[in-house]
Amino acid sequence: MLEQILEILFNVISIGSVLLLAALGLAIVFGLMGVINLAHGELMMLGAYSTYVVQQGFELWAKDALDYYLWVALPVAFIFTALVGVLLEKGVIRFLYGRPLETLLATWGVSLILRQFVRSVDGVLLIGIALFCLLFFGGMWVLRRRVNWESTRDRAIAILLPLSLAITSIASILLGKNEALTNKWFGSRNLDITFPSWLDENLSPENLPNWLAWLGNWMKSVGLEDFSVPRTRLFIIGLTIVCLLGVYLFLNRSNWGLRIRAVTQNRSMSACLGIPTRQVDAFTFALGSGLAGIAGCAVTLIGSVGPNMGGNYIVDAFMVVVVGGVGNLFGSILAALGISTANYLISVETFVPMFEALQTQVAFLKPLWESFVTFFEFFGTSSMAKVLVFALIIAFLQIRPAGIFPQKGRSVEL
Amino acid sequence: MTEQAAPVQSTRKKKRQKLKREIIAIAVLGIILAVAMPAILYALNIGFRLKFLGRFLSLAIIALGIDLIWGYTGLLSLGHGIFFALGGYSLAMHLKVQDGELPDFMTQYGVDQLPWFWEPYQSFPFTLIAIVVLPMAVAGILGYLVFRNRIRGVYFSILTQAALLVFYYFFKGPIELFNGTNGLKTDSDTLFGAVVSSQSVQFVFYEVTVLLLIAAYLLCRWLTSGRFGRLLIAIRDDENRVRFSGYDPTGFKVVVFAISGALAGIAGALYSVQTGIVTPDNTMEVAFSIEMVIWVAVGGRGTLVGAILGAVLVSLARTLLSEKFPDFWLFFQGGLFLLVVTVLPDGIVGWFRGGGINRARSLFGFPKPVFTYPSLEEDPEVQKEREVFEETETR
Numbered sequence: 001m002l003e004q005i006l007e008i009l010f011n012v013i014s015i016g017s018v019l020l021l022a023a024l025g026l027a028i029v030f031g032l033m034g035v036i037n038l039a040h041g042e043l044m045m046l047g048a049y050s051t052y053v054v055q056q057g058f059e060l061w062a063k064d065a066l067d068y069y070l071w072v073a074l075p076v077a078f079i080f081t082a083l084v085g086v087l088l089e090k091g092v093i094r095f096l097y098g099r100p101l102e103t104l105l106a107t108w109g110v111s112l113i114l115r116q117f118v119r120s121v122d123g124v125l126l127i128g129i130a131l132f133c134l135l136f137f138g139g140m141w142v143l144r145r146r147v148n149w150e151s152t153r154d155r156a157i158a159i160l161l162p163l164s165l166a167i168t169s170i171a172s173i174l175l176g177k178n179e180a181l182t183n184k185w186f187g188s189r190n191l192d193i194t195f196p197s198w199l200d201e202n203l204s205p206e207n208l209p210n211w212l213a214w215l216g217n218w219m220k221s222v223g224l225e226d227f228s229v230p231r232t233r234l235f236i237i238g239l240t241i242v243c244l245l246g247v248y249l250f251l252n253r254s255n256w257g258l259r260i261r262a263v264t265q266n267r268s269m270s271a272c273l274g275i276p277t278r279q280v281d282a283f284t285f286a287l288g289s290g291l292a293g294i295a296g297c298a299v300t301l302i303g304s305v306g307p308n309m310g311g312n313y314i315v316d317a318f319m320v321v322v323v324g325g326v327g328n329l330f331g332s333i334l335a336a337l338g339i340s341t342a343n344y345l346i347s348v349e350t351f352v353p354m355f356e357a358l359q360t361q362v363a364f365l366k367p368l369w370e371s372f373v374t375f376f377e378f379f380g381t382s383s384m385a386k387v388l389v390f391a392l393i394i395a396f397l398q399i400r401p402a403g404i405f406p407q408k409g410r411s412v413e414l
Numbered sequence: 415m416t417e418q419a420a421p422v423q424s425t426r427k428k429k430r431q432k433l434k435r436e437i438i439a440i441a442v443l444g445i446i447l448a449v450a451m452p453a454i455l456y457a458l459n460i461g462f463r464l465k466f467l468g469r470f471l472s473l474a475i476i477a478l479g480i481d482l483i484w485g486y487t488g489l490l491s492l493g494h495g496i497f498f499a500l501g502g503y504s505l506a507m508h509l510k511v512q513d514g515e516l517p518d519f520m521t522q523y524g525v526d527q528l529p530w531f532w533e534p535y536q537s538f539p540f541t542l543i544a545i546v547v548l549p550m551a552v553a554g555i556l557g558y559l560v561f562r563n564r565i566r567g568v569y570f571s572i573l574t575q576a577a578l579l580v581f582y583y584f585f586k587g588p589i590e591l592f593n594g595t596n597g598l599k600t601d602s603d604t605l606f607g608a609v610v611s612s613q614s615v616q617f618v619f620y621e622v623t624v625l626l627l628i629a630a631y632l633l634c635r636w637l638t639s640g641r642f643g644r645l646l647i648a649i650r651d652d653e654n655r656v657r658f659s660g661y662d663p664t665g666f667k668v669v670v671f672a673i674s675g676a677l678a679g680i681a682g683a684l685y686s687v688q689t690g691i692v693t694p695d696n697t698m699e700v701a702f703s704i705e706m707v708i709w710v711a712v713g714g715r716g717t718l719v720g721a722i723l724g725a726v727l728v729s730l731a732r733t734l735l736s737e738k739f740p741d742f743w744l745f746f747q748g749g750l751f752l753l754v755v756t757v758l759p760d761g762i763v764g765w766f767r768g769g770g771i772n773r774a775r776s777l778f779g780f781p782k783p784v785f786t787y788p789s790l791e792e793d794p795e796v797q798k799e800r801e802v803f804e805e806t807e808t809r
Contacts, residue, residue, distance in 0.1 A: 036568045095756055100568045101490045102755045105711065108704050109751025116744035154773075311700065315579050318572045383583040390580040394559055394573075401563035 003227050008344065014233040016340035017240040021298055022313040023320035023332055024243060025291030031326045032264045032284050035093060036104045039111040040317065041310025043289050046084060047077035047296025048305045049118060049186065055193055067196040070297075074239075077293035085289025089282045097281070111310065118307045119188040123181030128172040135164035190306035199235055199301065204228030232301040239298050243291060248329060250287075260284050319393060325403030334404055342392055347385035351376040424801060425794050440628060447471070448624045452617065465688050468620040470729045472684035475623075475630045477709045477725035478718060479677030484707065485715030486638055487670050488650030489566065493574030494678045495703035496581045497549035501679030502686030502697050503585070504548060506598040507532060508541035509605065509687075517598075523590040545683045546676045553675025557668040566653070575700060582698040597693025600686065611690055623684045627722070630677055634718050637673070646670060647716075705747070711754045714761025723762060 026040050037043075054073040058066050088110060096103045117125075139160045143149065175181055201207070205216040205225050219227065251257040262270040263280045271277045295313075303309070319339060324331030345351065355372040362369070379388045400406070455464050476498055483489050510517040511532055516525070534540045560573055585592050592598070601611045608615050637643055648656045649663045656663050686692035696702070705728075713724025728750070736743040758765055 036572070092752060092756065101571065102759070104490070104568060104571060105704075105707065105751050106755040109748040109755070111748075112701075112744050112751070113748035116741065116748070120741050154776075315572075315576050315700075319576060322569060322572060378588070381587055383587045386583050387580045387587075390576055393576070397563060397565065397573075398559065401565055 002222065003224055006224070006227055008350070010229055010233075011348075012337065012341045012344050014237060015344060016337040017237045018295075018299065018302070019313075019316055019320055019340055020333060020336035021236070021240045021243060021295040022292075023317040023324075023336060024240075024247065024329075025288035025295065026317050027321045027324070027326075027329070027332045028247065028291065029285055029288035030321055031328065032260055033097075033281060034100060035097070035285070036100055036107065037093075037288070038104055038107040038314065039088065039114060039310075040288075040292050041312070041314035042111040042114040043081045043084065043292035043310075044296035044299065044313060045118065045305075045307065045310040046114065047081050047293030048300045048309060049296075050077045050080045050293070051297045051300050052186075052191055052193055052305050067198060070196055070199075074294060074297055077297040078290040079293075081293030081296070082286040082290035085286045085292075086282055088289070089285040093285065094278075094281070115307050115310070118186055119184075121185050122183055123178075124172050124175045127175060127181070128168050131171055132164055132168040135167060136160055139164065186307075188307055190304040190309075192304045193300045195232060195301060199231045202228040202230050203234060236298045236301060239294070243294060244329065244333070247287075247291070251329075256280075256283060319390075323393060323396065323403055325405035328403075328405040331403055331405040339389060339393075342389050343382075343385055346376070346379055346388050347382045352380065425797060440631070444624060444628050448621055452620065464620055465616055466733060468616070468623045468688045469685055470726045471620075471623045471627050472681045472688065473706075473709070473729050474681075474722040474725040475627055475684070476678045476681035476706060477713070477721040478627075478630050478634050479674035479681070480706055481710045481715060481718060481721035482634055482637070482646075482677075483670055483674040485710055485717070485721070486643065486646040486650060487667060489667065489671070490568075490571045490707065491574045491671070491674070492571050492700070492703050492707065493578035493581075494674070494706055495578050495698040495700075497553055497675040497678035498682035498685070498703075499581065499585065499692070499694070499697035500549045500552060501545045501682030502692040503592065503598065503682075504535070504541055504544045504679070505683040505687055506600050506692045507535045508538065509600045509603040509610065510598060511536050512538070512603075517593075519593040519596070520590060525590050529591060545679050549679030549682075550672045550676040554668055554672040557671035558664075561664045561667045561671075575703070578698060578700060578703055582694050582700075585698065586694045592694075595693060595695065597691055597696070599691045601690040610687060616688065619684065619688055623688075626680060626684065630680070631718060631722070633673075638718070642666075708747070708751055708754065710761075712750065712758075712761055714763030714765075717761070717763045720761050720763035727762075 022040075022044060025043075026037065029035050029037050029040075051070075051073040054076050055066075055069045058069040058072070088107075092106050092110065093103060096106060140156065143152075143156050143160075146152070204227065205219040208216040219225065251261060259270070259275050259280050260283070262273075262275055263277050267277055270280075299309070299313070316339070320332055320335045323339065324333075324335035352373055355369045355376070358365075358369050379385060451467060452464055455467075476494060479497075480491065480494055483491050511528065512535075514536060516528060520528075535544070556574075556577060560570060565573065586594055588594075603610050605615060610616075638646065645656065645661065645666055649666060653663050682692075682697060686697065689696070706725075709725040709728050710721045711724070712728055713722065714720030731746070732743060735746055754761065760768065
């Protein structure tokens with residue numbers, strides 16, 4: 001009995017920590033900036049792909065240290081996705097502040113482009129993009145120094161854009177004849193990453209490290225010698241805790257955190273007091289994107305890496321943010337745990353044996369228990385569990401429309 | 415009093431003239447679509463392309479529904495695939511069980527009795543009603559539960575997307591109920607004795623699509639031109655002020671969402687029967703439902719013509735591009751999202767109305783024409799004042 005309870009608890013925490021890790025960056029960007037980033041899942045995908053690249057690099061150049069690639073991959077994923085995030089903020093989202101629905105559509109466009117980019121990236125595409133940027137943005141940069149720039153800007157774009165597009169496409173057609181350049185880097189199939197060997201096996205009271213021997217002895221004494229957990233899951237839980245602590249300390253103890261909170265509360269007042277709001281926006285978005293990268297890196301431990309992997313997490317992550325209440329880390333934690341509990345309990349058919357057991361004990365309620373059993377049997381599969389969880393979320397939002405911890409204020413807006 | 419009556423009548427006259435012109439334009443377009451297009455396509459010996467045109471036009475019906483809910487009411491629904499699929503599945507289920515036998519896949523998975531919710535689909539009139547009423551009811555209930563709590567904006571969008579995912583899993587999950595991922599094929603079924611994929615039946619469906627598109631346009635035109643339409647726009651622009659004026663926006667939003675869902679259901683039935691199959695993947699994909707929104711954005715939201723135009727143009731581009739360059743389509747679509755949102759927020763129709771042609775001309779050295787304030791010229795109040803003024807001058 002104790003073992004079962006512990007198992008349920010561990011599974012719930014482990015599913016919840018993956019959810020939370022995916023939702024953390026989203027919660028920061030949404031809560032602090034009011035920006036819905038539908039490309040968040042694709043940023044996770046980029047983090048996962050950068051992990052794959054790092055692992056491949058280790059296999060090529062540093063085979064001895066292959067076990068420790070994860071320690072390099074985590075910061076690489078963070079920095080890479082943060083840079084992509086800065087690019088995204090400077091290129092698209094900056095123009096759309098205060099228009100959340102438009103931001104939502106634009107980021108969806110970005111996510112489509114990123115998905116296809118990963119599928120079809122090869123040497124030609126990369127050279128083509130570089131050439132186009134050089135011609136178009138370089139040309140704009142040169143022309144910008146002219147005196148009557150403002151009045152000729154539209155015309156300059158109208159001439160430069162088709163010109164550089166034409167040159168780029170001709171160049172890429174010519175380059176396309178080269179075999180080495182047209183090799184797809186990743187392709188559209190899913191890639192598998194081998195774990196470092198120290199994450200391979202399960203952790204049980206038998207093979208605990210020395211400094212935890214007392215825990216193993218204690219577990220054996222209460223009859224838990226068979227209880228074991230996969231190390232990858234433990235690693236993800238630990239990573240989530242570290243990330244949460246880091247974000248909490250960053251937002252509440254550092255200078256930049258103070259600035260971010262100030263801009264969140266009152267943008268124009270912060271600008272008046274000399275806080276560079278533009279930089280704060282870019283910085284916050286970079287932080288959120290970087291956390292997505294870390295989540296992507298962690299997710300490689302429980303599944304394969306593919307162009308469509310981002311879509312699996314994005315809606316669940318949004319549900320965590322909506323249920324938790326916007327801009328509240330503690331709410332997000334509770335929501336992630338709650339959703340994972342509901343998901344796990346329904347999908348693993350915990351209720352079916354329970355009601356079946358009750359059926360034999362209380363005879364006169366038999367038809368009731370039987371209908372319960374058929375109901376939960378129907379919703380028992382993991383996909384049907386989502387149906388029931390969504391119904392629960394809608395029911396919850398009837399009671400607390402703004403999440404567990406709504407933002408306090410006197411405005412009539414939600 | 416008599417002095418006042420004259421100008422009012424003249425604006426009314428102008429309105430009536432405008433209406434007359436619009437009706438003539440619709441009639442002409444309708445005749446071109448219903449009669450001329452099939453004739454041309456059959457004459458060119460590419461009659462099978464008619465199916466494509468029919469599909470695009472049925473997608474235009476759902477675009478009209480999205481324009482009602484997004485363009486006019488300001489609620490971005492990312493879950494219209496639900497209603498689309500409900501319409502499509504309703505018709506497909508009727509085609510499967512009309513002869514009173516169990517569908518093939520059910521016997522394959524060991525079901526010996528028709529599930530209770532399949533039973534009524536044996537009757538054709540019920541199916542016709544279900545295509546409209548079922549999506550309408552689902553939209554109404556979902557809308558009521560969401561709008562009652564004043565959930566709106568991006569929250570509404572996310573919730574509709576989650577709802578879409580739920581329905582996706584619901585139709586995909588229990589394989590013995592809806593045949594799971596394989597979906598329901600309607601190609602080889604018969605309708606009143608004729609095979610659905612035959613040319614004559616497809617032609618009938620094409621004509622029905624054109625007629626229903628015109629009917630949907632007229633319905634939306636009627637809804638948006640009167641007081642109801644103004645309320646919708648008011649909800650879009652400042653919902654709180656509407657509430658403070660003594661209206662309850664919830665009811666209006668629920669009604670609009672339900673109508674929009676019904677239009678989506680009709681579109682789904684027409685689309686899936688012209689495609690020959692309805693599966694969770696081709697009707698309820700998250701990407702497809704968001705794509706619907708971009709049709710409206712490309713054409714110009716808040717203009718009914720724009721919704722139709724955008725749906726037809728983008729689906730045409732999709733068919734052409736994904737036939738020739740399957741890789742390129744996603745780049746193109748993503749670029750379209752970015753472009754429309756950042757550069758062309760009012761879509762094609764809005765661009766034309768905002769003097770886009772003149773701006774494009776000015777890029778190539780033609781001088782920009784000088785404008786007065788066009789909005790003032792079109793304002794009926796100003797017109798009225800001016801006419802009154804002219805009348806007193808001439809006297």
